[in-house]
Amino acid sequence: MLYYLFRYLNELGVPGAGVFNYLSFRSAAAVITSLIIAVLIGKRLIYFLQRKQIGETIRNLDLEGQYRKQGTPSMGGIIIIASILVPVLLFARLDNVYIILMIITTVWVGLIGFLDDYIKIFKKNKEGLAGRFKIMGQVGLGLIVALTLYISDDVVVRVNVSAPAGVTVASADMSTDMYADVSAGFQGNVSENISTDTAMGVSADRSPKTSTDTSKEASANMSRKISTDTSAEMSANMSSDLSANMSARQAGEIIQQSTAVNIKSTKTTIPFVKDNEFDYSWLVPFAKGKTKQLLGWLVFMAMVIFVVVSVSNGVNLTDGLDGLATGTSAVAGVTLGILAYVSGNIIYANYLNIMYLPNIGELVIFAAAFAGATVGFLWYNSYPAQVFMGDTGSLTLGGIIAVFAIVIRKELLIPILCGVFFIESLSVMMQVSWFKRTKRKYGEGRRIFLMAPLHHHYQKLGYAEPKIVTRFWIVAILLAVLSVVTLKIR
DSSP states (O other), X not given: OHHHHHHHHXXXXXXXXXGXXXXXXXXXXXXXXXXXXXXXXXXXXXXXXXXXXXXXXXXXOOOTTGGGGTTOBOOTHHHHHHHHHHHHHHHSOTXXXXXXHHHHHHHHHHHHHHHHHHHHHXXXXXXXSOHHHHHHHHHHHHHHHHHHHHHOTTOOEEEEEOOOTHHHXXXXXXXXXXXXXXXXXXXXXXXXXXHHHHHHHHHTSSOHHHHHHHHHHHHHHXXXXXXXHHXXXXXXXXXXHHHHHHHHHHHHHHHHTTEEEEEOOOEEEOTTOTTOEEEGGGGOXXXXXXXXXXXXXXXXXXXXXXXXXXHXXXXXXXXXXXXXXXXXXXXXXXXXHHHHHHHHOHXXXXXXXXXXXXXXXXXXXXXXXXXXXXXXXXXXXXXXXXXXXXXXXXXHHHHHHHHHHHHTTOGGGHHHHTXXXXXXXXXXXXXXXXXXXXXXXXXXXXXXXXXXXXXXXXXXXXXXXXXXXXXXXXXXXXHHHHHHHTTTOO
């Protein structure tokens, strides 16, 4: 909102109002504002939750220090949501389709998580919201995102469009034919004119008979010689001129063949691959024309739903130690902000030879608010935690990261960027599947890890909670650096 106010003031000539036109200034303001909100609101909300006795109920998992967390206020995700939305509403352009989509994502997934926490805390149902309803909500968000990207005219991708190759060829043929016609005609005219003039000059100095014979012979010889020499010279000059013109025309047409235009596309980015673009329509090679495009969007829609569900639940599974999910999400948010900035800046996009996405740069403000909110919440969520984010926060963080990666066309980078979430989810799937398989085969379930998710495995091994969290953060930072490096290493 402040963006529009200061734009109006700038039009009135108010000094300093134009600073709001700069993305860097608004991003910095968003970070600072989100940090202040998280710290100030966080403290007050913690006191409120403590007075209302809205605390965490601990299951007996035989883990060191678990009962110390009994009664710690939960639902701290409200702090994260408020710290994100307020700066975005203040400093971002609210007519940007990507900003609108991220605001919807934050509210949508936040409500799902809030319902889950409400049922757990106030209804005393430890299971919370039924899993099928969570999945339905996440699928609904995926459909909203995919349909928005498909329908909105503001969602485009800058691509190079080539003209038909026959245009250049036709021009070259035309130039050659024109040269041949003009050259032949010029030779004929030169021969005729020169022979006539020469004959007239010779016949004037000779007797009638001699002059007639001589003129005929001389004119024939001279016309052949002069016309040949002249036409050869003129032909050479004309050939040079026509060749130069033809080259210039061809060069111009080659430039036209590389024209950049904004189009609707299902293209995305593949890390570590040269010319790292992948089109989902390639997965339906049997289709043609508009049918191929439509099926490509359907495949893209399925991918969007899968990413939203998997990342959102991945962050939820990771939220088991103080500050683990919060710090890891902060690293992912900063990285996504960097990727959004270079993808939305035509200079950097051309330099890095990556996909340029018009209007995507505004998401840098959202990423800044996201980073500020998570770091600010970490002030209270770090070991020993004064507040837990609950599903209100974990599902929200996961949904935001997933949708953000999708709209900047970096969803295939998630296994690297969100490697910690991916490993945590994979450990649970491996543990559950192996336990069920061995139970069917041997009558007794066996485990791969001492406990899943993976961070509990290290707790069972006797590692201190802060050490586990810190090492996971280090891994997340290394994966984030690797994600940024993919911009050039391919």
